[in-house]
Amino acid sequence: MPVATGDDMTLDQTAPGAKLVASLLGARAAPVLATIDLDAPLSAIGPNGTVPRAGLAAALNVLLFDDLLARVPTGAAFVAEQRARDERIRFDHGAIRTVCLVGGDTGALPAGQAAIARILQPLGYAVAGIYPLPRLRMTGHAWAHRDQPELLPQFFVSELHVDQFDAQFQYVAQRVFGTSSDPLTEASRAALLQLERDESIPFQMALDVLPNFLSAFGRQHETPSLRDYEALLSQSAEAAWIATEGNAFNHATSRVADIYEAADRQRARGVPIKDSVEVSQNGRVRQTAFRADPVERPFAVEGSEVTRRVPGSFYEIISRDIDPATGTLDLSFDTGNATGIFAMTRAA
Template sequence: MDTALFRLLASALGENAARETFAQLEVAPALLKPAGETVSRAEMAQALNMALFRDVTMRVPAAAAYVADQQRAGQKLVFDHGALRTVAWPCGALPPGEAAITRVLRPLGFELAAPYPLPKLKMTGRAWCHVDHPEDIAQFFVSELHPERFSKGFQAAVTRVLSTSRDPLQPSDMALLEQLARDRCLPWPAALQLLPAMIRCFDRQHGLFPLEDYQALLLESAEMAWIATEGNAFNHATDRVPDLNALAATQKALGRPIKDRIEVSASGRVLQTAFRAAQVRREFLSEGHVVGLEVPGSFYEFIQRGLDGDRLDLRFDAANATGIFKMTAGAAPEEAVAC
């Protein structure tokens, strides 16, 4: 554990949580270097990914149970990618759409790999892959929802919900991101300051909003309703596995909430399935009171990637993504209960 990466992650999570996360995830040897005078952008990217992976695992009970199973079997997970949702619309003090996230990803060494139009969802997904370690550092799948493709009433609700958004990054954080982009590394004090700030970007940035706005959004887009309650938190994290059919059968036999059907890409090389979203309780405003409602939260995904020539096929598939996104559609909401 005497590495720059562990020191960095422990500074954000605490030593016990960092040790636990290292025990759960495979980490490439190239990312396990002794601490020097500076921290590389790859080490910063890996620390961020590991912190976000832990966050999803803590929020999704089925994921926590799966990870515990793997640890008991002496297996570590291969973190393939994390996904999050944004809205291409004015967002208060927060940059609109994917810009709120890509301003962090680019300095870390991620570059746009490919866009994935999701017309059925009125969204666009984009994959961001790390330049230095494309197969070893988890990708980001960042999607944008396009409110202009929905009704005027829907657009008005989006505006009301997002208008209170704050920016989790201070000017000093932006200066450090610029320094990281320029130098591809940071001195330790700067790295220790920037990592928690980056983690804060992957969360909900807007405040309480009316229940009727949530219901209006849900009528037209389960995805926008999800963004309204969960914000820019990881929608899901993904374990890369060698045999997806066997994994799905095992999880189904254990009674886990696994998707009924495996999604297969047009190339046949990328297979995906997932647990259904965990249910979480969120608060809304209703007739002058704060009320609570069970809504879909995040979930956990599994992916099997074949070879494209002599390299791992790191691409995604729009049809697969559309099917996976249904994991947060949820059932009809229950009646709200006053808090």
Template sequence: MASASRNAAESLETLHHLLSPLVGEARAGWVLDTLAIDFALAGSARRASRAQVAMALNAALFLDLLDRVPTAARYVGEMREKGEPIVFDHGALRTIDGPTGALPPGHGAFLRFLAPLGYEVRGLYPLPALTMTGRAFVQVDLPETVPQFFVSELHVDQLAAPAQDAAARVFGTSTDPLGDEEWLALNAIGRHGDCTIEEGVTILKGALRAFDRRHSAPALADYEVLLAHSKEGAWIATEGNAFNHATTRVPDVQGHSEDLKAAGYPLKPAVEISRNGRVRQTAILADKVARPFRLPDGRETTLEVPGSFYEFITRDIDPDTGRIDLTFDSGNATGIFAVTRGA
């Protein structure tokens, strides 16, 4: 897919107006020139459709991931140098199905504000080996070209008692990123399917706060308990609801993987293949990040822990529909999640 920003930059004025207050003029232009943008998202109106707001959110989250994951930034920079736009397939995040303070638990904390942007759940993926469940959030207006969200939730009540107690202490301090102003704007776009640029910016600012760590820095002792019982729970303790990974859709993930390995990228050893054979995925191993932890004496310490990562996916055509297979696969997801364990 050619990037609309490369062919008609002025046609992306609405997206630029939505993004600039969040990331600045220069970075807004950069990301719109980097991602493959559907021409259906073009426009210069002073009102933004829900699909445009959804795309602006994904573009801002894509930038945030590149800021946090140097290896991903290197890859995207190399693709830009080759003149190859990034087809942004989906972003993934992890949530807590358990006590979360003022924040609604699990996937509902995100569906509540993504639904007004046209997202709905179109896939349920049990992840029993991880004590989790994944859900695919699809933007119904442009399902193939506005990125999906893969939202997983950790079932705290299925963990051992010490881990449940640690989770309650860590995640019970969570705050809600959305207030009255954001809900007024969300209600407007939910009713009409579009909103003013100003309302769109308000929605995006609140949504971006949601994709962050909403709880206090964890106590080191609680982190260690979570790590022993759920490495995914420990990851959420330090990273919160930030993008766990962003995913590029490529024509041949196997060949792309081999090329990246030859270029020195630390990739998973093998490509994950869905049960139907149509969805194939691999990923770069997670970068390490320095995160704060609270000590019993009230001081803080900093340790290196696994951060986020970058993923690649190939989606074949579903012969029953004649369209791209937008589904996920529980086995693939379980395998991909492992890249944050050995960072």
């Protein structure tokens, strides 16, 4: 049976997921909830009025999307244009970059994607595909929600394999990322254990820990030195990006019906978007993206700080066709597509 979408239902403002967003975003909640089509999972209610994992996952995605738009003016402009056309955003996926240091954890963080997986798994996500990115010396992991895979955004979590670089790069990466602290509190760990067991948690517990979950999607290491940043950049633009942005959303992606029409419309407006559309090998997944917006970031230089303009995050659009073998939406990714899209932070 098809699952209801935002077009089929009205958001239940009294549902736990919607109330979480309203409690944390205040006056901004109404326009954000009207923008993102996550009505079905946000309206879900667990036993005895608890927050089900799908509702909590949806609330986290809303907050992450809102955070990205605050950092990415081109994305905010695209979303505003969609709303002016009376179109809601179908949030397809968010992308996160992580680091695997040589020999173990990343400072106090679990190695690579494990730092994010420990949050995603209790929220109902599971790995739906693994995508080697050899040109970038990375591996991507697609996490899809077990309950509502077509409605809830996926997470594309990539790992940078430091052991595939030379000894000098490894030394610098250890110095930069080895300072990472672990943002998760004991209360958050307890909530994740309860979510894993019961697939829902009480509303007040969710409200207490959701801001801490959100903080895990940020930079956990100390301010890098300018020299170390440049050393990383000389071999990996992706490593340099993580040095300033950490585990923040590298990009957020909305699903559109006709990516070529949407891309042409942006080019006509003079928006800095890729010249081409990336098409998957099976032909069913098409992606393009805006150039990353620059941001000002601090760097340590001889005991003081300087500010430099560096690539920040960006916004992507995607279209997906039905997989004829399953009759469902093709939610897969493509190594070639991903490699091409990752270059948008270099283009900045």
